[in-house]
Amino acid sequence: MSQTTPTRAAKSREYDAIVIGGGHNGLVNAAYLAKAGLSVLVVERRHLVGGAAITEELYPGFQFTTFSYALSLLRPDIIHELDLVRHGFMPILMPSSFAPMENGDYLLLGPDRDENLKEIMRHSAHDADAMDRYEHDVERVCQLVKPLFDRVPPNLFGKSPEDLADIAWLRSHLGDAPPKVLHDAVRMLTGSAADFLDDYFESDILKGYMASSGIIGTKVGPMSQGSGLVLLYHSLGEHDGQFGAWAFHKGGNGGFTQVLARAAQAFGVEILLESEVDHVVTRDGRAVGVVLGDGTELSARTVVSAVDPRRTFLELVEPRELPTDLVENINRFRFQGTSAKVNFALDGAPRYPALGDRTDQYRGFTNIGPSMEYLERAFDDAKYGWYSQRPYLDCAVQSMVDPDMAPPGKHVMSCFVQYAPYHLRGSDWDTEREKFGDTVQATLESFFPGFGDLVLHREVVTPLDIERVVGLSEGNIFAGEFFAPQMYFFRPAPGWSQYRTPIDGYYQCGSGTHPGGCVMGAPGKLASGQILADLRKE
Amino acid sequence: MIRTTPFHPRLSELSTTGLWSHWAGYLSAQKYDMSAKHEYFGIRNSAGFFDSSPLYKYWVRGRDAERFLAGVLARDVRTCRPGRAQYTIWCDDAGFLLEDGVVFRYSDNEFMLTAAEPNLGYLRDLVGRLDVEVVDVSQDYGVLAVQGPRSREILARLSPDVAALPYFGHTRTKVGAAAVTVSRTGFTGDLGYEILVPAADALPVLDAVIEAGTPYGLRPFGEQALLMARIEAGLLLVDVDFSSSRYAWTDHDRVTPVELGLRWMLRGIDDPERPFVGRKALRAEIAGGTSRWATVGIVVDWQDWDRVWTQAGLVPPKDETPLDYESMLYDAEGGRVGYATSFMYSPVLQRHIGIARVRPDHGAVGSTVGLEVTVNHQYETVAAQVARLPLFNPERKTA
Numbered sequence: 001m002s003q004t005t006p007t008r009a010a011k012s013r014e015y016d017a018i019v020i021g022g023g024h025n026g027l028v029n030a031a032y033l034a035k036a037g038l039s040v041l042v043v044e045r046r047h048l049v050g051g052a053a054i055t056e057e058l059y060p061g062f063q064f065t066t067f068s069y070a071l072s073l074l075r076p077d078i079i080h081e082l083d084l085v086r087h088g089f090m091p092i093l094m095p096s097s098f099a100p101m102e103n104g105d106y107l108l109l110g111p112d113r114d115e116n117l118k119e120i121m122r123h124s125a126h127d128a129d130a131m132d133r134y135e136h137d138v139e140r141v142c143q144l145v146k147p148l149f150d151r152v153p154p155n156l157f158g159k160s161p162e163d164l165a166d167i168a169w170l171r172s173h174l175g176d177a178p179p180k181v182l183h184d185a186v187r188m189l190t191g192s193a194a195d196f197l198d199d200y201f202e203s204d205i206l207k208g209y210m211a212s213s214g215i216i217g218t219k220v221g222p223m224s225q226g227s228g229l230v231l232l233y234h235s236l237g238e239h240d241g242q243f244g245a246w247a248f249h250k251g252g253n254g255g256f257t258q259v260l261a262r263a264a265q266a267f268g269v270e271i272l273l274e275s276e277v278d279h280v281v282t283r284d285g286r287a288v289g290v291v292l293g294d295g296t297e298l299s300a301r302t303v304v305s306a307v308d309p310r311r312t313f314l315e316l317v318e319p320r321e322l323p324t325d326l327v328e329n330i331n332r333f334r335f336q337g338t339s340a341k342v343n344f345a346l347d348g349a350p351r352y353p354a355l356g357d358r359t360d361q362y363r364g365f366t367n368i369g370p371s372m373e374y375l376e377r378a379f380d381d382a383k384y385g386w387y388s389q390r391p392y393l394d395c396a397v398q399s400m401v402d403p404d405m406a407p408p409g410k411h412v413m414s415c416f417v418q419y420a421p422y423h424l425r426g427s428d429w430d431t432e433r434e435k436f437g438d439t440v441q442a443t444l445e446s447f448f449p450g451f452g453d454l455v456l457h458r459e460v461v462t463p464l465d466i467e468r469v470v471g472l473s474e475g476n477i478f479a480g481e482f483f484a485p486q487m488y489f490f491r492p493a494p495g496w497s498q499y500r501t502p503i504d505g506y507y508q509c510g511s512g513t514h515p516g517g518c519v520m521g522a523p524g525k526l527a528s529g530q531i532l533a534d535l536r537k538e
Numbered sequence: 539m540i541r542t543t544p545f546h547p548r549l550s551e552l553s554t555t556g557l558w559s560h561w562a563g564y565l566s567a568q569k570y571d572m573s574a575k576h577e578y579f580g581i582r583n584s585a586g587f588f589d590s591s592p593l594y595k596y597w598v599r600g601r602d603a604e605r606f607l608a609g610v611l612a613r614d615v616r617t618c619r620p621g622r623a624q625y626t627i628w629c630d631d632a633g634f635l636l637e638d639g640v641v642f643r644y645s646d647n648e649f650m651l652t653a654a655e656p657n658l659g660y661l662r663d664l665v666g667r668l669d670v671e672v673v674d675v676s677q678d679y680g681v682l683a684v685q686g687p688r689s690r691e692i693l694a695r696l697s698p699d700v701a702a703l704p705y706f707g708h709t710r711t712k713v714g715a716a717a718v719t720v721s722r723t724g725f726t727g728d729l730g731y732e733i734l735v736p737a738a739d740a741l742p743v744l745d746a747v748i749e750a751g752t753p754y755g756l757r758p759f760g761e762q763a764l765l766m767a768r769i770e771a772g773l774l775l776v777d778v779d780f781s782s783s784r785y786a787w788t789d790h791d792r793v794t795p796v797e798l799g800l801r802w803m804l805r806g807i808d809d810p811e812r813p814f815v816g817r818k819a820l821r822a823e824i825a826g827g828t829s830r831w832a833t834v835g836i837v838v839d840w841q842d843w844d845r846v847w848t849q850a851g852l853v854p855p856k857d858e859t860p861l862d863y864e865s866m867l868y869d870a871e872g873g874r875v876g877y878a879t880s881f882m883y884s885p886v887l888q889r890h891i892g893i894a895r896v897r898p899d900h901g902a903v904g905s906t907v908g909l910e911v912t913v914n915h916q917y918e919t920v921a922a923q924v925a926r927l928p929l930f931n932p933e934r935k936t937a
Contacts, residue, residue: 076888080840085888092583093885095573111573143853240885241856250583363576400755403584403688409753 006049006261006271010298015041015270017302017531018290020277020316021471021510023051026306027260027269028524029509029531031082033302034267036532041298042269043290045276045471048254049261051306052470052477053519055254059457061407062345065252066461067470068477069341069396069414070094070365072237072246073520074256075150081525087262088255091239091247092401094364099209100447101370104354107205108361124203134200134210138235140181141188142243145236147173149515152526153489153497185232189484193227194372204371212369212392215418217477217517219338221379222372230482233518246365248401253519280305280316280506287317287506302505302531306524308472308479309333309492309512313501322502329493333512334483337463337475338382340420342440345457346411349397350448362400368393368447378419385425387436391443392418410456415440422463422474429464436460478517479510488514499527500534507531540565543591544680544740548748552758559761562592562654567760574762575858575885581726581767582886584755585686587747588764590725590732591740594656594676598649602668607641607649609814610664612795613803616812618643623706623721626651627795627803633819634783634792636660637776640723642708650734652681654776664815680740684747684756685730685767687934692751693720693731700731705936713743725764727771729934765860769880769893772835772928774798779833779879779893796823797895799833799927832901835929836867836878838890838909839921846911846918856883856890867894868908868919875900875907884930891929892922900924 015038019030022044034040048054052067071091079089099107107123109116117128154166174182187196193214194207201207211222214231221227239245249256261271276293280303289299305312313322313330349359369375369392378388394416399406406412417440424432437460444451463475472479480486489497492512499507509527511517541564543549549567557568566589571577580586598607607615613626623642629635639653651657661672684693694701697711700720708721716739724730735743748756765775774780783792795803806812807821823829847854860882867876876896884891892909900907903926908919 076840076844079888085886089888090583090886092579093573093575095571095576111576115572139853240858240883240888241854243853360571401579401583403753403755 005265006273008272008274010041010272010275010296011270012039012041013298015039015298015300017041017304018043018298018300019304019306019509020280020290021045021051021306022049022261022271022273023306023510024053024257024260024519024521025510025524026051026304027257027264028078028082028521029304029306029528030269031260031264031267032525032528033531034264034269035082036528038302040269041300042264042271043275043277043292044271044273046469047274049271049273050254050257052466052472053253053257055252058343058459059345062410062412062457063252063405064343064412064459065254065398065414066343066459067341067466068253068519069398069416070246071249071253071256071519072239073233073518075520075522075525076238077150078521078525082260082263083266084259084263087259087266088250089259090250092250093239094246094248094396094401096361096364097209097367098361098364099205099367099370100352101205102374105205106352106354106361107209120203120206123205124201127201127203127206130200131206137184138232139243141185141232142236144174144177144181144185145232148488149236149520149522152499152530153491153514155495155498156489157495188228188232190225191228192223192225193231194223196228196231197372204373208369208371208374209367211372211375212367212394215375215379215392216394216416217339218482219336219382219419219421221376223376224379226483229484229487233482233516237518248396248398250402251404252398252402256519277316280503282317282321282503282506285321286504302507302535304507304509304527304531306510308335308476308510309508310335310473311471312508312510312512317503317506326493326496326502333486333492334481335422335474335476336481337422337466337472337477338419339475339477340387340417340436340463341459341461342415342417342437343459343461344413344415344455345406346397346413346454347456348409348454349400349411350413350444350451350454352448359400362397364396366393366395366397368395368443382419382421385421385423387420387424387432387439388418389439391420391440393440393443395444415444420463422467429462433460433462436462479512480516482516487516491516499523499530543589544737545589545591545682545744548741548744549589549758557760561761562594564592566592567758569760569762570758574760574766577757577759577763578766578858578885580755580757580759581686581728581763583687584757585684585688585692585751586757586759586763587744587751588683588685588759590681590683591679593681594653594674595679595681596651596653596658596661597673597675598651598661598670599647599673600668600670601647602670603647603649606665606668606670607651608812610661611641612814612816612820614806614809614812615641615643615649617806620645621707621709623708623723625706627800629795629816629820630783631816631819632783632792633794633816633823634786634789635780635795635798636782636784638774642719642721655782678737680735680737682733682735682740682744682747683724683726683730684733684751685724685726685728687729688751688754688756689730692747692754692756695750696746703731714746715739716743718743725771725773726767727773727928727930727935728767728932762859766858766882766884769860769882769891770884770886770928770930772893774833774893775880793831793895794820794823794829796820796829797831797833829898831876831895832898833893833895833927834901834903835925835927836892836894836907836909836922837887837925837929839923840889842920843890846913846920850914852913858883858885865892866910867896867922868910869900870906870908878909886930893927896924
């Protein structure tokens with residue numbers, strides 16, 4: 001197998017396609033284009049590919065998933081079509097979920113249904129069968145929605161035979177759904193996680209645990225309309241055929257993007273590191289190449305932006321060359337990042353008093369969000385421009401499932417934190433960074449007495465850091481909020497959801513397009529299909 | 539009354555499930571954790587340990603021990619030097635497989651043979667006038683398999699000799715105060731070792747392994763995880779992928795080494811200096827090309843798999859639990875060409891895979907067979923590709 005290694009100087013001045021940004025979607029897109037026979041260059045600003053899906057040794061011997069930290073929504077067809085297993089793809093099961101409570105009790109769910117029902121009954125006998133009903137109902141909604149993830153959204157405003165066929169497909173797909181399933185889907189897509197969950201459950205811990213999936217990455221509380229959509233998204237993940245199951249890629253999500261890079265290179269993709277694209281060159285309304293930060297001009301008949309919509313439309317090209325309504329839409333596109341990370345190198349596993357010396361509870365996520373009220377109050381702070389004083393935390397002691405992440409007996413702990421709004425009222429993140437880290441650590445200390453004594457190193461990643469390092473506008477982890485008017489055929493803007501742009505030969509393939517953020521790869525793949533179809537027509 | 543192995547007192551403390559099966563008269567853990575898949579990832583990504591003590595173990599000793607085993611075993615044990623082990627088989631005189639096992643050569647005149655079934659009577663009957671004693675020491679030793687990418691690092695902390703052991707090498711060494719044999723063998727297809735320890739020393743050795751391994755993510759695994767790993771590794775299992783000819787009622791349940799894909803074991807079969815049980819029949823089979831089957835790997839076409847389930851309104855199952863029944867295989871015209879003896883979804887390969895027996899004319903790598911699955915109570919056929927075994931074969935296994 002001929003395989004190129006990433007370089008710091010482009011080998012050629014001319015490519016069939018240049019992909020801007022070496023995040024997971026850029027790599028997926030490039031791999032599909034190269035697989036189809038195109039000469040492809042990926043241009044990445046940083047010294048490593050992966051975008052927000054990277055693993056870094058920020059403290060000797062400890063591997064940190066600085067940003068994105070788990071794998072679930074990756075489309076299974078990409079694994080096979082890009083031959084990822086051959087390049088080291090290895091998603092490791094995370095077999096449990098642990099939800100500590102403020103009174104010292106906990107909810108610990110594992111891989112065995114009956115054992116889980118007994119555990120739920122400890123908190124509420126009513127909620128045990130409710131859990132079964134909830135999961136079945138949500139799975140049916142997932143089955144309805146999933147095919148939409150694997151297709152280009154229809155162009156509602158188009159009149160071509162293809163557009164009409166796409167719209168007819170959507171109508172028939174939804175029309176075939178049982179009324180209850182369609183209704184549940186609409187309730188989730190438009191309503192609040194709290195309302196949906198209240199229909200099933202009564203126990204605070206269970207509702208808090210479930211509702212947490214409804215706020216991830218989004219500036220909503222569980223009681224806000226719109227959190228249902230986020231809840232549905234996080235239920236759509238699948239791992240080895242199980243909806244809602246999560247996995248940890250060997251070596252973290254950086255391990256995964258390295259696999260993607262190797263696969264892309266095996267198809268012939270060239271990767272250029274430490275090179276920023278300054279702008280896309282257009283001529284007569286057509287993209288013809290890019291200019292790098294150092295002035296180097298590279299030509300290509302296809303230029304693909306894997307960065308977010310703001311950068312794609314307002315920074316890489318001249319907004320004056322675009323239709324006004326598109327510029328307006330992108331200008332008001334909501335980013336408002338609200339998530340942060342605090343990553344720890346630990347001298348040992350944290351101790352949870354009620355579980356004594358047990359540590360098996362850390363083999364999956366540890367969810368610090370013991371009730372919907374806890375989450376909603378955490379959101380209250382964010383509404384008024386401040387970070388949560390008792391934040392929601394989604395923690396993973398990743399070295400429990402992959403010992404390669406830390407030295408023997410030591411651990412890395414990734415903590416996803418909400419809420420941490422990008423815009424702070426009366427201060428800024430450079431001032432607040434460590435105080436925020438202290439707030440998170442104090443919260444952990446309250447659940448895991450002695451936690452602070454275990455900390456060998458702490459890395460605080462604010463929304464501002466996400467924006468600066470990864471380039472995601474306002475630090476939004478989904479490259480634009482999950483918010484109904486920004487989804488599906490409106491993502492990123494009405495009329496421009498099919499990966500094309502008003503500039504011929506210029507395409508978008510980042511998470512700002514359908515189906516959106518998470519390490520899914522679908523935007524990269526779907527965009528490649530459009531590009532290749534257009535090239536065939538030319 | 540069911541027996542327990544020398545490791546059992548500790549293993550029963552480690553079991554959170556209380557799920558035990560009966561293996562050769564002993565309690566054997568099905569899984570220690572509710573998730574056998576989690577235990578499986580211990581084998582594939584860190585390290586795990588498994589209690590193999592119920593295996594039968596025979597010392598074969600004496601001036602003629604080599605000559606004796608060379609005549610009993612189909613694989614030429616004369617090529618096995620002291621300090622080495624061989625995966626081996628023995629056949630009946632019709633060339634059908636009786637059993638497989640591992641033979642460890644300790645010195646010129648001293649071997650240990652392990653087997654899944656009792657064989658003492660059979661072996662002794664074949665001694666004749668040779669200077670050989672065959673001693674059943676099955677209960678005298680515990681066997682602890684330590685398997686997975688981190689296994690070398692862990693065991694080398696206890697016994698530095700282990701680090702240099704080659705694949706299928708073994709050495710007498712010490713773990714703490716206990717005299718043990720560590721071999722680089724196992725049934726997972728991964729980097730791995732087995733520790734043969736006198737029963738009285740079993741618990742301290744297990745405790746030492748656990749203490750050394752826990753920081754590396756070592757965890758116990760049961761039969762369910764072992765059976766997943768062994769299918770990926772293309773390791774055949776008696777009573778699943780083949781039956782012992784001794785207990786078969788018809789030749790349909792018998793199989794020859796050639797038919798099982800073990801022809802490589804018969805190297806030197808034409809050497810007139812080594813008569814062995816079954817040689818004549820096996821030579822005739824090879825010369826006449828009369829093998830009825832080829833044993834191959836199969837890898838299911840993922841799109842076809844998803845198609846049949848999705849069209850039926852179902853979520854395509856990807857269950858790592860091996861099926862406990864055979865699945866029929868068909869050619870393009872719907873004619874039966876064989877059957878999968880083992881079948882599972884492989885988490886590391888991300889494909890449904892199997893070990894199958896097909897007609898020799900359908901055994902070419904890359905050819906397509908149709909696998910029968912039941913979807914919504916109806917038979918469906920999904921495409922699968924014939925592939926070379928083992929399907930999962932990491933470099934670290936032999937490196």
